[in-house]
Amino acid sequence: MTRQRLGVCYYPEHWPQSRWSVDAAMMKGIGLSFVRIGEFAWSRLEPNEGAYRFEWLSHAIEALDRAGLKVVLGTPTATPPKWLVDKMPEMAALDADGRPRKFGSRRHYCFSHEGYARECDRIIEHLARAFGGHPAVAAWQTDNEYGCHDTVLSYSPVALQAFRRWCEARYRSIETLNEAWGNVFWSMEYRSFDEIELPNLTVTEANPSHLMDFQRFSSDKVVAFNRRQAQIIRSHAPDATILHNFMGAFVDFDHYALSDDLDVAAWDSYPLGFLERSSHDDAFKLRYMRVGDPDFQAFHHDLYRACGRGRWQVMEQQPGPVNWAPWNPAPAKGAVRLWTFEAFAAGAETVSYFRWRQAPFAQEQMHEALLLPNAAPNDAYHDVARISKELSSLDARVETARAEVALVFDYESAWAWRIQPQGEDFFYFDLVMCFYRALRRAGLSVDIIPPIASEVAERRLILAPALFAPTRDFSEALAKSGATILLGPRTGSKTADFQIPADLPPGALRRIIDIRVRRAESLRPGARIRLSGQGAFVRWREFLALGESVTPEFTSEDGETALARSDNVLYLAGWPDEELLTNVLRRVFIIAGMSTLALPEDIRVRDNGAMRYIFNYGAASTDISALVGEETLLIGSCLLESCGVAVFRR
Amino acid sequence: MTRQRLGVCYYPEHWPQSRWSVDAAMMKGIGLSFVRIGEFAWSRLEPNEGAYRFEWLSHAIEALDRAGLKVVLGTPTATPPKWLVDKMPEMAALDADGRPRKFGSRRHYCFSHEGYARECDRIIEHLARAFGGHPAVAAWQTDNEYGCHDTVLSYSPVALQAFRRWCEARYRSIETLNEAWGNVFWSMEYRSFDEIELPNLTVTEANPSHLMDFQRFSSDKVVAFNRRQAQIIRSHAPDATILHNFMGAFVDFDHYALSDDLDVAAWDSYPLGFLERSSHDDAFKLRYMRVGDPDFQAFHHDLYRACGRGRWQVMEQQPGPVNWAPWNPAPAKGAVRLWTFEAFAAGAETVSYFRWRQAPFAQEQMHEALLLPNAAPNDAYHDVARISKELSSLDARVETARAEVALVFDYESAWAWRIQPQGEDFFYFDLVMCFYRALRRAGLSVDIIPPIASEVAERRLILAPALFAPTRDFSEALAKSGATILLGPRTGSKTADFQIPADLPPGALRRIIDIRVRRAESLRPGARIRLSGQGAFVRWREFLALGESVTPEFTSEDGETALARSDNVLYLAGWPDEELLTNVLRRVFIIAGMSTLALPEDIRVRDNGAMRYIFNYGAASTDISALVGEETLLIGSCLLESCGVAVFRR
Amino acid sequence: MTRQRLGVCYYPEHWPQSRWSVDAAMMKGIGLSFVRIGEFAWSRLEPNEGAYRFEWLSHAIEALDRAGLKVVLGTPTATPPKWLVDKMPEMAALDADGRPRKFGSRRHYCFSHEGYARECDRIIEHLARAFGGHPAVAAWQTDNEYGCHDTVLSYSPVALQAFRRWCEARYRSIETLNEAWGNVFWSMEYRSFDEIELPNLTVTEANPSHLMDFQRFSSDKVVAFNRRQAQIIRSHAPDATILHNFMGAFVDFDHYALSDDLDVAAWDSYPLGFLERSSHDDAFKLRYMRVGDPDFQAFHHDLYRACGRGRWQVMEQQPGPVNWAPWNPAPAKGAVRLWTFEAFAAGAETVSYFRWRQAPFAQEQMHEALLLPNAAPNDAYHDVARISKELSSLDARVETARAEVALVFDYESAWAWRIQPQGEDFFYFDLVMCFYRALRRAGLSVDIIPPIASEVAERRLILAPALFAPTRDFSEALAKSGATILLGPRTGSKTADFQIPADLPPGALRRIIDIRVRRAESLRPGARIRLSGQGAFVRWREFLALGESVTPEFTSEDGETALARSDNVLYLAGWPDEELLTNVLRRVFIIAGMSTLALPEDIRVRDNGAMRYIFNYGAASTDISALVGEETLLIGSCLLESCGVAVFRR
Ligand SMILES: [Zn+2]
Ligand SMILES: [Zn+2]
Ligand SMILES: [Zn+2]
Incomplete structure (x- = not known):
């Protein structure tokens, strides 16, 4: 089993060469193992066309190597230099208004431009040839955050x-x-x-x-762009680990498809920035402003574990205030450690911080790092030193296993409901997050899965809200699975062509639950379809016609079936508020024969093999002894402090 | 007197030919008389330039004809096919930012493009020649919803x-x-x-x-575009009824002027969609989310009756949730029937539903219809069957008469205050609706009129809020009318050139009430100019100087004349809140010697000749016996249920 | 000492020539001295290229001259005529989206277009030659409101x-x-x-x-454009006063730098319009909707006095409702007089009203004036007549002196935090206004100063919040000054290159207070960093490391230094709410050994030499006898009415 390690992102080109070995020694000193470098350095690697300057990079790698650090080498294709752009100005993406997206920041390229793709081939070919065999280069990162700044769609x-x-x-x-x-x-x-x-x-x-096909096409273009990079790297470094650093709450291309060409899925975790940018209300944002949404990170850990087919990591972990959210507060004391262990609990191979030292210049000068601009240690530096000691003492390792509960997350569905929300606040991502949060508050460790047949086996419970157009294969696998299945709303409501199924939704899924969705309505904020004492539908509600084998498990006050059941298959006919979803899941757990945990409000639990992690996202210390029982805590105490982490072996 | 009938919109080109006679029989079976077809079918009528394919349309008409249905045939000019657009790309409108408005949805043409106008001539010429003499083709619809999607103004x-x-x-x-x-x-x-x-x-x-002249020009272009169509149709079908389907809350061109070339004004009534899109507050939208604004539809019925010089209809009646509003709830049970009778009460010749069968594909796939996509009857199908029986039993007919009360609605005024609101919330349409609503809550049946002299005669009360620049003719007619007249705010505040009248507003209207508006101010939300115990001005307030013949009828707490009176002419110096408007109208009704009805809150009344219709827009059953008195109800009961309709002969 | 006078803006080209002498006599009759003309008249001065038509302007000047009025002559360069624009269409500015900003209103030129600059040279050369020596032409205004309508930045x-x-x-x-x-x-x-x-x-x-350099460049272009005008005027009218009319809350170019080429800085004061456009909340806007923000005007008076190096005036004083704010209410009775005396109290040479007579046409037809469109006197006409009598009775004169308190206002800082707010509501202008308001509520008369060494001497207290990148010179002057100094937040946090100082903020200012800002965080609305009983930080908070010589004067509840002190130098580590700022300043005044006044809530005080002015911005009469003491009021009474002005000689 892989040992869980720490890393950091580093930009040697920003600092004098004399500093590199000092930095490397400091990194090693606080227990870091991996250092990502190079991913924005094209203008330094090839300052003029064909004039390759790789010596400095060799020296940087050597300095890290000498300190016993491994390197993750990034391809620099997110930032083509000015001379290259000037050579082929039509490589620019055009935005939906037809305006070119110009040089002057990053990601200034159109995924469909063959000329640019060939330039990428060329620089990667040279890099891979130069460093593909280097013993310190343990992994390669393709490009950086594909799609960031709305760059997937180009209208060129x-x-x-x-x-x-x-x-x-x-x-x-x-x-x-x-x-x-x-x-x-x-x-x-x-x-x-x-x-x-x-x-x-x-x-x-x-x-x-x-719109759907244009989105599919655009996604395919990203996948192909990445594949081309991976193939060149593999041809020169057949044993290297290839990864890409994805983002949070980002669905503009199919991450499962792209990950097929990767060895490891990585993601960049900025709990405070993502919370600020989320659709949560102000009270939620204020409450969690220094720790982040207690479930957002875990959701992505589980999602990218799915993308990486078990192998995943955090490539950029927020270490302090960032520069890009509407407001950028400092993390609570302990939050960086909390986030780190949450990742390891979900099976991360590595947690890597962004970044080593705060740059005093350019766009990210307000983005904090482990070191201050003047090289003095910042708070997170000390946090990391502590974490690495704890990791060693735990002998923490990746111990993945298939979870009993699987929640379907599907990129086409995200596109579909963005294209056709039908009500302004029908956000697929938010709906899936509601389900995820409710599962996690029940103390369950969850697998996120794509809607493919191979993911169905060995599950006790499968949830698939708002799944756009399930394939025949997937529908058949569900039919055969024996698992308890919770579908809806909107699941199966379209064909792959974005048409309504000929005999109404849920289309092919009627074979597992004989209903027809004869009407759907969207509900403005404040409109609620009540179920007496059980909560309400908000945002979205459907009207079902039930076949003979189907019974109404829950009914709305206005007499419509809210939850339909046919044996172990259920269909939820609306967007549940928190109360309703809790009640629905309570029923579903009974049907599935599953037991859950009673967690205090801001407490979360995650199992990594036999290791159980307990986290406190609340502002106050909380008694978790009921959760710990007779076990011995390896880390933490039964009165778990704010941002506290407790670990025991079950 | 014309019998009032039902119709539906149908797209034979969306369905196999084998289905057409089945559909026709079903239509006939629930009592439909008219079927609108053809208005988006250009790519099927002329799939390649000059290659006309009218056979399918003939067959569709025959199928309908055989079932005893009459056809309203639409010209397909709202959707020029791709080959035509590619032939003359400069036919695209440009938006205010100078961007072309491209192919890929509908209405992708500039009204000023002569080349496109000639293409329209050509296809209409062919259609009119082919079907102008067909006995089943009872009427022609020009284009579809002129101006929809902001298409009147083009900056090409x-x-x-x-x-x-x-x-x-x-x-x-x-x-x-x-x-x-x-x-x-x-x-x-x-x-x-x-x-x-x-x-x-x-x-x-x-x-x-x-800006005003550009708006006038653009309106003229729409009128001319339509006239060209009407002339060609008339040349081949001299007896056909020509109509166009207008929209709700839409003022971008002069509908009176365009209607001069029509026989019948039709409009597309989507009570729930229009409510969602309105400027009403959230509480109002929640309250009426399933029945719509109780006065919005009636206002438009009266408006389009004016446009059609008495002849009008609903071409597209919402039958279920639609797809295009921010939120799209289902109508209340009974709402479709309520809306239908509200139209007949206002003298509609036909109420036609949109549409027969829900399309499973493309942009409107979430727009419900009388049939579900799988051809099963939807709720409205059954509603319509009931309505057609009731219509027969009522022997309902169009019985128009000039109403005692006339409310001026003027397109130039709408443009003027959009161009120069002077306060962000000065919406002409909303102001006129306030007046209309207050009249209707007093139980009055109202005529909407354009500001022309011929509409003045035989009125007991004329209201003209915010009338931009009344003509000399209209002013003289008002002077001679003998009616009670309520003007202001802003009425007469400009010349036709959009200048302030030389001796101040109300310009030429000073001959009927000797005041000068020496100052106008706009008021932010929350600012109120109080009149003790009578309500307040909001949004807008004027300061008047009164001539000797004028007395202050109402005065604000800060000492300014709020309502000025000179005999039977009154001028209201601000935007009244609901309380003030009620009080002002109470005074005005006394001056005019008019009696009104005391209506429960969500009850509305409309007279069609001797027929009195009573409607319940509220959520609860309401006792209307005081309104019915000794009369016999032909439909409905004295405890009128939610969405209920009661009818009696006075 | 200069006598304080009144003026007005006038457009003879809008009215028949026969009216000019009537107007002039009326102007003289109410005590006006100066009349600004000509600044939008290019199409009348040169209706075709090279065809100069100056006769009418001569006649207009003569008419004014004959009435004993002096003329301020504007260059017409804000409104190049159509023929000129058509000659060089590429003179248009491009907006940030790359769209040309077209003819049809005003300011349709790019400051970088040399061809247009030469056209300006030419027309000014002719005008200056024609009128430079005219005895009635007392002053010249360059262009009009540089930068209005976002015209400083052009992407051409x-x-x-x-x-x-x-x-x-x-x-x-x-x-x-x-x-x-x-x-x-x-x-x-x-x-x-x-x-x-x-x-x-x-x-x-x-x-x-x-971004910063592009902003500097753009500012330099405005300065150069103005300098070119000033040089041509001076070459023909060496003794003329040259001025420009700046705006309120406008920072898009460096007004200090531009003013170096002027003799007098003028500004256009629209208290109600600016309040509506401000970032104040609705309650504040409602409360002051008819008098304006009690401190906004005074701030600009002090700012433009700094720009004009002591010589300044109001060029356009709002006289009634305007046309350009979201809502445009009428001023309270007395407000125009209040505003006028507030300007004189701050040492204005002239207060000039905009404008003489309301134009019945075009964009500003809803902008009121001293006369109504029909030439009848409007309210402000009578106000002005009263003011001019009071001015005479006071024998009011400009009596400037260096204030003990100086508040730094810096254009680069405004650009810097707009470029990098780091939190969405970090508005430099608003922060400086908070400090200004607190000083003024303490009864202090303040100098606004640029951050230059020569302004430091003879001060008792200097405040410099959020000063971007103080120069070495300025830092040294502060170090030597002996004044009490209050810095922060963000002061000194960047170098001139927009980098973080090498050894952390406050960079060079560490020589006067030995702190390091090791972290900064922005705070969403609702987030507060409390100091027990003393208020809170909002929006922004910093974490300081203190050197040995520095002590925490205030500490936050979470244990961080909120106000650091080193002798007479203090650093405030966040954006203070009103309560905290009051408490901080109370401490600072004690350190500085200054006494303050206890002012009732809406009362403000301003000294002009020995003259003390007291203003009541509240809605109720207020007892000010404690402020007047034994002195004799020259104007006003001790029970000061709403909008009242009281004056006495200390
Ligand atoms: Zn990143
Ligand atoms: Zn329609
Ligand atoms: Zn101005």
């Missing part, structure tokens, strides 16, 4: 051409496309693939099928 | 050229234009008509006279 | 070229620029000045150093 002429070819490959004949999209509607029919336009600047909203 | 080069010619025709000499617009201000003078620009992308706001 | 090709040259002049070598901006970050390095782009349309935010 090259994107248009590529989209036409993509459509042709998918549909073969234009008649098939016209039928799939329903283009007879509003005379939107095309006579050839070369008539297809991008779905921006239309007079009113474009066809959802058109 | 062809619009610029056309606007210059329009200005030349209006002003003859550039000096006259410069003076009319006050272009000496900020050196905005032009030396020739070819120097004129469109009023977009100016550094700060453009000249209101410039 | 000519701006790009000029910016590249500006960068070259500032940095000499591209390596120096790359280092100053930290362009190694994200590979943003340039190889030559010709690779530099404008910082718009970047994928995410541009480098703050880049």
Whole structure:
């Protein structure tokens, strides 16, 4: 089993060479193992076309190596230098308004531009050849945060051409496309693939099928862009670990698909910044402003563990105030440690901090780091030193196992309901988070899964809210699984072509629960469909027609089936408020024969193999002795302080 | 007298031909008489340039005809096909930012583009020749919802050229234009008509006279576009009824002017969607989320009756949740019937539902219909069957008569105060609705009128709030009318050139009430100008100087005249809150010698000739026996249920 | 000492020539001395290229002169005529989205366009030659409200070229620029000045150093544009007073730098419009809706007195409702007089009203004036007549003296925190206003100063909140000054290159107070860092490390130093709420040995030499006898009415 380790992100090019070995020694001194470097350094690696300057990078790697550190080497393709952009200005993405997205920050490229892709091939080829065999280079990171700053969708002429070819490959004949999209509607029919336009600047909203395919195409382009990088790296460093650092609450491309070309899925965890940017209300944001949403990080740990097929890590862990959220408060004392152990509890191989030393210049100068700009240790530096000692004492290792409970998270669904929310606040991500939070408050350790058949086996409970268009394979696997299954709302409400199923939703899933969704309505804030004493639907509610085998498990006050049941399969006909979801899940757990934990409000639990971690996201110390029972705490105490972590072996 | 009938909108091109006669039989079975078809089918009528394919349409008409249904045939000009757009890309409208509004939805054309207008001539010529004499084709609809999706204003080069010619025709000499617009201000003078620009992308706001003339020009272009269609249709179908389906709360062109070329004004009534999109507060929207604003539909019925010079109908009646509002709830049980009878009470010739069967694909797939996508009857299907029986039993007919009360609604006024609100919440439409609502809550049946002399005769009470620039003719007619007249606020505050009248507002109206508006102020939310015990002005207040013949009827606490009176003419010097407006109208009714009804809160009344209709927009059953008296109810009962309709003959 | 006088803005070109002498006589009749004319009249002065038409202007000046009025003549460069714009369309500024800002209102030019600058030279040359020696022309106004409508920044090709040259002049070598901006970050390095782009349309935010230099460049362009005008005027009218009319709450260029080329700084004071546009909450806006923010005007009077190095005036004083704020209420009775005396109390040479007569046409037709559109006197006309009598009776004169208290206001700081707020509500202008308000509520008369060494001498107290990058000179002057000094938050937190100082903030200011700011955090609304019983930090808080000579004067409840002190130098480590700022200043006044006044809530005091003015911004009459003591009131009474003014000689 892999030992769990710490790392950090480092920019040697920002500091004098004399500093590198000092930094390396300090890193080693607080127990770091991995150092990510290089991912924005193109202008230093190739300051003029073809003039490669890799010596400094060799020296930096050597300095780290000498200190016993391993390197994660980033490809610099997120920041093409000015001379390259000037050589091919049409490599710029165009935004939905048709404006070029210019040089002057980062990610200034269109994923469909073949010329740029070839430039990437070239620099990666040179880098991989130079460092692919270096013993200190343990892993490679492709690019950086694909899609950050809304860069997946580009409305450029090259994107248009590529989209036409993509459509042709998918549909073969234009008649098939016209039928799939329903283009007879509003005379939107095309006579050839070369008539297809991008779905921006239309007079009113474009066809959802058109938007969906453009989103799929764009996602595919990101996946292909990454694959090209991975293949070149592998050709020179066949044993290297290849990873990419994904983001939080980000769904603009299919992360499962992209991860197929990776060895490890990494993500960048900024609990306070993500909370500020979330759709939570002000009270929630104030309450958790210094610790973050108690469930957001865990959700992503579980999601990226799924992406990495078990292998995952945190590449950028927030160490202090950042610079990019609407407001940027300091973490609570202990929060950095709390976040770190939450990741290890979910099976992270590595937690790597962003970054080693705060840059005094440019866009991220207000982003804190382990060191202050003047090289003095910042708070997180001391936190990390402590964490690395604790890790050793725990002998912490990755101990993954398939969880009994699986929650489906699907990128196409996220796109679908963004394209067609039907009510302004129908956010797929938020809905799945509601389910995740309720499971976690019940003390359950959860697997996030894509909607594929192979993930169904060995589950006791599978939840699939708002799943856009389940495949036949997945539906069949569910039918055979024997697990308790909770579907809805909106699950199965479309075909893959973004049409309503011929005999109404939930389409193919009718084979596992014989209902028809005959009507759906969205509900403005304040509108509630009450279930006496059990909570209410908000935002969304459906009207079901039940087949003979189906019984209403819960009914709304206005007499509609709110929760339908057919044996071990249930369908929830709306967006539940917290109270209703708790009651629904209580019923579901009984059906599934599962036991849960009674957790105090801000306490969370996560199992990593036999290790049980307990976390306190609250502001006050909390008695957790009921959870610990007779076990011996390896870390922490039964009166768990704010931001406290307790660990025991079950 | 015309019998009142039901209809539906149908898209045979969306369904297999085998289905058409099944559908027709079902339509007939629930009592429908009219079926609108064809209005988005250009890509099927002419899939390639000049390759006309009308056979399917003939077959569809025949299928309907055989079932005894009459057809309303739409011209397909709202959705030019891709090949046509590609032939003349400059036919696209440009938005105010100068971006082309592209193919991919509908209404992708600039009203000023002569090339496109000729394409429309051509297809309509062919259609009218083919179907103008068909006995089943009872009526023609021009285009669809002119102006929908903000398509009246286009900032294209062809619009610029056309606007210059329009200005030349209006002003003859550039000096006259410069003076009319006050272009000496900020050196905005032009030396020739070819120097004129469109009023977009100016550094700060453009000249209101410039904006007003661009709005007039744009409205004229819509009118001319429609006239061209009407003329071609009439040349081939001289006896056909020509209509257009207007929208709700939409003022971007002059609907009176356009209606001069129509036989019947139709409108598309979506009570729930329009409520969601309105400026009402959240409490109001929640309260009426399933029935709609109790006065909005009635207002538009009265407005479009004015447009159609007595002949009007509902072309698209909401039958269930729609897809285009911020939130899309289901109608209350009974609401579709309530809406339908409200239209008949106001003299509709036909109420036609949108649409027959829910399309499973494209932009409106979440828009419900009489049939579900799988062809099963939806709720409204059963509602319609009931309504058609009731209609027969009532032997309901159009029985129009001139109402004693007339409320002026004027498109130029709507443009004027949008161009120059002077306070952010001065919405002309909302102000007129306040007056309409107060009249209707007093149990009055109202005529909406344009500000023209011929509408003045035979009225007992005329109300003209915020009337931009009354003509000399209209002012004279008011002077001679003998009716009680309530003017203001802002009425007569501008000349037709968008200047302040030389001797102050109300300009020419001073002949009927000798006041001068010496000051106007706008009031932020929360600011109130109180009248002790009578309510308050909000949003807007004026300061009047009274001539000798004028007395202050109401006075504000700060000592200004709030309601001025000169015999039977009154001027209201501000935007009244509900309480004040009620009190003002109470006084006005006394002056006019009119009696009113005391209606329970959510009850409304409408007379159609001798037929009195009573409606319950409230959530609870309400006793209406005081309103019914000794009369016999033909429909409904004295304890009128929620969404209930009661009818008796007075 | 200069006598304090009244003036008005006048547009003879809007009215028939026959009216000019009537107007002039009326102006004289109510005691006006100065009349500003001509500043938007280019299309009348040169209706066709090279066809100068100055006769009418001569006649207008003569008419005013004959009545004994002096003229302020404006250059018409804010409104180039259409023929000129058509001659060089590329003179248009481009907005940040790359759209041209078109003809049709005003200020439609790019400050970097040399062709337009030459056109300005030409028209000014002709005007100055014609009227430079005219005895009635007492002063010249350059252009009008530079920067109004966001016109300082232009993203045009000519701006790009000029910016590249500006960068070259500032940095000499591209390596120096790359280092100053930290362009190694994200590979943003340039190889030559010709690779530099404008910082718009970047994928995410541009480098703050880049943004700062573009802002500096743009400010320099405005200054140069103005200097060119001033030089031409001076060459023909060496004794004329040259001024410009600045705006309120406007910081887009460096007003100190531009004022170096002026004799007098003027500003346009619209208390109600500015209040509506401010960031104050609704309650504040409602409370002061008819009198304006009690401190806003005074702040600008003091600011522009600094700009004019003692010589300043109000060029446009609001006389009634205006047309450009979200809501435009009427001033309270007495408010115009209150505002006028507030300006004289702060040493204004002239208060000039905008404008003489309300134009019935074009964009400002709803902007009131001394006369109504029909030439009848409006309220302010009578106010002015009264004020001019009172001015005479007071024999009011400008009596400036250096104030004991100086508050630093710095344009670069305003740019810096707009570029990098780090928390959404960190508004520099608002922070400085908080300090100003607190000083003024303590009854102090304040000097606003730029952060330059020469302003430091002879002060007892100097406050410098959020001062971006103090120069070495200024820091040294502070060190030597002996004054009590209150710094922070954010003061000294950057170098001039927009980098964090090498050994942390406050950089060079550490010589006067030995602290290091080791962390800064921004706080969302509702988050408060409490100091027991003394108030709280909101929006922003810093964590300090104190040197040995520094003691914590105030400490937060979470144990951090909130106010650090080293002898007479203090550093405030956050954004104080009103309570905390009051407490901090109370402490600071004691340290500085200053006495203050106890003012009733809406009462304000201002000294002009020996004259003490007392103002009542409240809605109720207030007893001010404690402030007047034994002195004799020259104006006003001890029970000071709402909007009342009291004056006595100390
Ligand atoms: Zn990052
Ligand atoms: Zn429609
Ligand atoms: Zn102005």
